[in-house]
Amino acid sequence: MALKYSSKINKIRTFALSLIFIGFFIMYIGIFFRTSPIIMTIFMMLGLLSIVGSTVVYFWIGMLSTKAVQVTCPSCGKTTKILGRVDMCMYCNEPLTLDPNLEGKDFDEKYNRKTVE
Ligand SMILES: [Zn+2]
Incomplete structure (x- = not known):
């Protein structure tokens, strides 16, 4: 077992939080492609997917916490x-x-x- 080993719940929580930031960042990039609606929509969808993913991870943490x-x-x-x-x-x-x-x-x-x- 590695020495640099942080609490599992903390690790997952950090991951979920970074997913939200990544999601907003992707959507922010999408704004630069206003001229082509297709690319902008793709970026918006990816950003939204990332945020939805983070919600799922947060839900998963809740499930894990009950088992902990x-x-x-x-x-x-x-x-x-x-x-x-x-x-x-x-x-x-x-x-x-x-x-x-x-x-x-x-x-x-x-x-x-x-x-x-
Ligand atoms: Zn302690």
Whole structure:
């Protein structure tokens, strides 16, 4: 597991947000093609598709959030969500696991070396 590993929900949320910006940017480019309605329509459709896609991703995050397990982070004390067996705290990037078999294994080991305990 890579060290630069941010919370899955945060990652998806960043992706959804960038989709909105990309969508508006594509539509903005379309304005420059006012003289040819076909190209402008294509850009507008692509931009709209991107924004719709982001809405879908946001909906997906909502679905994932219901599956995620809420835990209190032992490091910063805030309530965070875990997706899957191993995830990170959304606030302090503390690696967290729900699987006792994974506790103390390589994922944690790397971090113990970094943060002296
Ligand atoms: Zn934390």
